Amino acid sequence: MLVLGIESSCDETGVALYDTERGLIADQLHSQMAMHAEYGGVVPELASRDHIRRVRPLTDACLAEAGVSLQDIDAIAYTQGPGLGGALLVGASYANALAYGLGKPVIAVHHLEGHLLSPLLAEQRPDFPFLALLVSGGHTQIMAVRGVGQYEILGETLDDAAGEAFDKTAKLLGLPYPGGPLLSRLAEEGDPTRFELPRPMLHSANLDMSFSGLKTAVLMLSKQVEAEHGSIDEQARKDICRAFQEAIVEVLVSKCIKALKQTGMQRIVVAGGVGANKQLRAALDDATRRRQYQVFYPPLKLCTDNGAMIAFAGAMRLKYATPAGGFTVKPRWELSSLPAA
Ligand SMILES: Nc1ncnc2c1ncn2[C@@H]1O[C@H](COP(=O)(O)OP(=O)(O)OP(=O)(O)O)[C@@H](O)[C@H]1O
Ligand SMILES: [Mg+2]
Known part of the structure; x- marks a missing residue:
């Protein structure tokens, strides 16, 4: 199964492809660090707008990196929370729209579960x-x-x-x-x-x-x-x-x-x-x-926010995949409320 993962909870846009047979086959990231630097911290509105600009080109870059097409994707995982409401909405709406167009299911991922499982992506x-x-x-x-x-x-x-x-x-x-x-x-x-x-x-x-x-x-x-x-x-x-x-x-x-x-x-x-x-x-x-x-x-580059951990957590939760369509984001979300996979 091939899972596309989309992360947009804060100031990094991450898109990656995880294959349950082959492992991580593409991982693209854009950090907004330089953009927020002049304000001394993350500006939520700027973060949302930048996610909109980046998410599609990063997805294209992922497909090119892995040598696969959109039709090869089996499910799309996205960060549903916790994080900045506007930033989360960008990833959630892009993931749902893309999945709806492709007729594929979506998996809503908890950002911290992504971090927590990221050491499983190491050798x-x-x-x-x-x-x-x-x-x-x-x-x-x-x-x-x-x-x-x-x-x-x-x-x-x-x-x-x-x-x-x-x-x-x-x-x-x-x-x-x-x-x-x-x-x-x-x-x-x-x-x-x-x-x-x-x-x-x-x-x-x-x-x-x-x-x-x-x-x-x-x-x-x-x-x-x-x-x-x-x-x-x-x-x-x-x-x-x-x-x-x-x-x-x-x-x-x-x-x-x-x-x-x-x-x-x-x-x-x-x-x-x-x-x-x-x-x-x-x-x-x-x-x-x-x-x-x-x-x-985790590998060093997967310590901070990235799409790989979201694709991977999604792959671990394929049984919770749902049809794309109506969605919500959860800026606040307790990790302990998740069901077992
Ligand atoms: N080498 C380092 N030493 C200490 N702190 C570091 C180092 N590299 C990154 N950090 C810290 O890690 C944090 C960013 O990590 P991460 O992306 O996991 O957090 P976040 O996504 O902002 O938070 P959360 O996942 O809890 O919402 C920053 O506070 C940054 O200062
Ligand atoms: Mg994080």
Whole structure:
């Protein structure tokens, strides 16, 4: 079965083709990052308009990449939510119109299920059950995953998501949008021993986390450095970035290990944009190796939003395919409300 996947929940238009026999055979992406950069964040109306411009050419590029025609597609999967209402409507209406014209069914996909299952697109795939650390721009959750659609949230952030904390901290350090990846690059050249920031909820008995206090701590530290030295030079900024990254990585890794111990599970997968963070990967590799757990990541380019994870999640849910036509989007949508596949 050949599934076309369409992602348009935020600021990336992703279109991909997943074949249940051959795997991922085409994957096209357009990021709106440059367009939103001058506003310092995503402008929803601009995002919607850009999705409209991109989705058709990306679909054509996918068909060309895979060497297939529209008629070869068996079903069209699209992100129904959560995300920006207008942006979701673009993907949903394009998917439904195309499927209606072709006489093919549609599959409404939950964006976070796409992220969660993306490690199954890597060469080394985990078997179920596994623990999942979902660390994206809008979510930070630790979940027990027993099968497709069988998700139990064990712990989550009480305030900012990890990616959000990276982006907001980058902004207050004067880094351009989107700051997360840039902050992490600067952190690599920072001295981990120069500054120490708090590790929020590190020792709490549960698996919940909290990251909003970290940016305040960074702000206080920046003011202190500025007061002592007159300004924050390049090296001091790198050292502050490093201190922030050290804190966030230690909390995430420690909660993952605690969750593995509590559940008795042997495998953990990491999904979402922050899963691209090198220090997080290195620390998780180390902590799991020492305790003989296995850790799995999606291919780097599938950590952030993409069409491949939507095509794949759609392929896992073919039995929920419905005739194209009337549709809704779900800007807010609980992952735990999904039925098992
Ligand atoms: N190397 C990195 N280190 C830290 N953070 C990163 C890195 N690369 C990307 N990010 C962060 O990942 C986030 C984007 O990831 P993703 O696309 O999965 O999130 P999203 O789609 O915006 O959120 P959600 O899926 O929750 O709606 C941003 O917050 C970005 O700063
Ligand atoms: Mg996402």
